[in-house]
């Protein structure tokens with residue numbers, strides 16, 4: 039198939055960017071979206087033009103490196119699919135495809151389609167863990183956990199930290215990302231112990247990083263490649279209020 | 289001069305060595321720990337767990353990774369699970385059995401003492417991870433679930449759906465994040481190590497490049513830990529993440545750290561076959577699928593009927609036929625070679641005849657589609673996404689692909705290389721898997737090294753070596769830094785006609801054809817003759833655009849491929865020297881009558897540790913004899 043791409047090119051954070059049009063010819067429907075970009079890049083290099091920069095690593099939907107806004111939608115048209123898992127059979131011969139980076143103030147562009155997502159790491163550093171040091175842990179079966187709780191925790195823990203939720207939200211809110219971690223840990227007995235402190239610290243950090251508020255639109259859930267649900271946000275809001283009250287009462 | 293490799297294995301019976309070591313090891317007092325700076329390169333399971341634990345102990349740690357976040361290390365992709373000798377199933381498992389299975393699985397080419405220690409700490413890993421909140425699969429009673437994995441007859445594999453590596457890595461990443469928050473670990477993401485600095489024979493720092501600004505920098509420390517993963521992408525197509533590379537351990541090799549057993553590479557039997565020349569990587573279908581899937585090909589060569597139209601009696605369930613007691617669960621090396629054999633006979637399936645079926649129809653009949661969906665739903669989905677085929681309705685197509693590398697930097701019992709102060713952990717070292725790794729044991733080894741072993745053994749080095757840190761003005765730092773810059777400038781100035789990817793593909797094809805699943809003298813010699821030619825062309829004709837002072841993925845990639853091009857020669861050289869077949873290293877000249885690997889214990893029961901002697905010279909071989917005190921070496925049989 040033959041396609042036209044409109045790709046966001048930006049030299050660095052300080053230089054304004056613009057869309058540039060490229061042709062992608064002889065693309066096989068079996069190629070992944072990133073393999074299609076590889077083909078375009080090879081041709082660019084042959085012509086003496088710098089390749090289009092994009093983040094990627096595992097190319098199987100688990101590392102969370104890749105992330106492109108494709109035709110206005112984070113990770114492209116398919117539900118529950120990362121950019122690297124999207125295959126060209128989803129598109130039609132002759133299509134024009136717009137390719138942009140995540141756009142959100144807390145994720146500044148580094149180059150072309152590559153953005154800086156360190157704000158996510160800093161949110162986890164503010165409390166997204168259980169404070170146990172190596173050694174001295176009790177036997178793994180010492181505390182039985184109902185299968186249902188373990189499964190729900192796993193549903194939330196599947197977040198790959200790609201940032202699509204932020205990119206899709208008109209407020210650039212990181213609520214789904216933060217709620218996934220808060221839920222994962224609070225659903226387990228091991229994580230309940232410090233849940234008040236955790237939720238307060240993580241939410242504060244999220245605000246400090248400049249992520250916007252959640253206004254319950256649900257675009258985040260719609261684009262999440264791991265299908266993290268909005269219930270997690272509800273759970274986090276509840277835990278946050280509880281923690282605030284406990285703080286006021288004590 | 290004959291150098292004798294001292295593996296520093298403690299005395300005593302194999303089961304008491306680690307206890308004895310810990311009783312006698314030297315300690316660093318808590319107040320002194322913060323005076324030591326440790327560089328950890330890598331934030332995968334091994335690196336993140338080590339950096340977090342060292343930080344918790346009070347050391348000052350600097351941790352590096354090339355991805356934009358430590359959470360994205362290649363370990364994240366591990367699917368199937370992690371082994372531990374918990375015997376929760378009461379099915380006869382024990383530390384000894386895990387030890388024995390791992391030694392046997394490694395085809396008697398691993399060090400007994402290390403493997404026993406690994407089996408011992410395996411149980412602590414599970415406890416630690418549960419305490420961190422890793423959501424392992426559970427049974428209805430609330431206890432941890434287990435499954436069995438290739439090469440084992442007990443159920444000792446713990447898992448978190450098909451995302452065990454992700455959950456374990458996130459556990460380690462969170463522990464690491466806590467230390468970053470507490471200030472004991474300083475994290476450098478998007479930073480690549482390009483060289484190591486050795487002063488007075490000790491590892492004292494590294495040279496890095498900031499991948500965003502392009503700035504090259506020096507970092508000095510009291511010790512350096514490499515946790516930089518494996519080198520499967522030397523074959524271009526592999527199941528590894530695109531960024532996996534050999535740069536760190538190969539740079540260390542060129543600075544004097546021995547590289548052990550580079551020819552021990554693992555080809556995984558269950559990957560999605562290549563679909564065309566555009567392919568950039570191959571996707572693994574977890575080995576756990578072999579618990580419920582049956583592998584077969586048509587009995588007749590060239591049978592192009594739809595698999596569902598081929599009647600039962602015209603199918604060859606060749607693993608069940610050849611290995612009746614292990615059947616579809618035969619170890620990886622064996623299952624991969626069997627697949628190659630049936631395809632070489634013309635019985636392969638799929639577009640290019642390089643594929644075999646993995647069929648779930650019997651299990652679906654027996655257990656119901658729901659059960660299969662619960663167990664492997666995400667894998668079936670992944671398969672459909674890539675191939676457009678529904679594996680509930682027709683068998684999957686699979687074929688072997690490069691997956692894991694058992695070889696790596698030579699390390700002693702303390703995980704220290706022959707260069708004092710340089711430690712190597714995780715897939716980057718050579719230590720525990722011998723010539724073949726069993727499923728679900730890389731995660732175990734990475735976390736054993738990082739949480740429980742290195743943080744203990746590194747104290748012994750600090751307690752006995754107090755030669756301190758050096759300023760980055762030291763001539764060795766300056767020289768290494770200049771060399772790194774010169775190399776970058778050289779890559780950028782060639783302005784040739786071919787892209788880095790073209791060279792990488794060419795390298796990969798040569799390695800797969802001549803140094804892949806089955807090797808022979810002529811093929812290896814051919815590779816050894818071609819490699820310097822490709823390398824020469826690379827340095828004369830590669831085209832790397834852009835500058836060194838900015839984000840430049842082409843430049844990063846060029847540096848990695850340049851190292852692969854040199855390293856490949858060492859790999860082929862090792863494969864040529866090892867005139868026997870063992871585990872993942874199969875030399876066609878050395879096989880039994882029915883095509884099984886034929887080891888030569890009399891001549892080759894040693895670890896081959898190679899010393900670099902300069903670009904135009906052969907590396908020098910140092911042998912560490914493998915002495916089996918506990919286990920008797922036998923011919924592996926899975927029949």
Ligand SMILES: Cc1cc2nc3c(=O)[nH]c(=O)nc-3n(C[C@H](O)[C@H](O)[C@H](O)COP(=O)(O)OP(=O)(O)OC[C@H]3O[C@@H](n4cnc5c(N)ncnc54)[C@H](O)[C@@H]3O)c2cc1C
Pocket residue numbers: 329330331332333334335352353354355358361362363364365366367368369370452453479480481482515516517518527528529532533535536572691692713714715716727728729730731732734
């Ligand atoms: C698809 C797949 C599935 C797997 N499934 C399983 C399984 O089910 N069970 C199992 O036990 N094993 C499995 N494995 C194997 C296992 O995942 C790996 O062996 C293991 O995770 C390696 O961990 P590591 O910490 O040693 O290295 P990695 O996770 O590869 O981490 C390497 C780190 O080093 C950094 N790095 C590398 N080079 C440099 C450099 N020059 N400068 C700076 N940083 C650098 C990287 O950024 C990264 O942080 C699987 C492997 C694959 C490919």
Ligand code: FES
Pocket residue numbers: 093094095096097098099100101102103104105120121122123
């Ligand atoms: S490249 Fe890893 S999720 Fe896409």
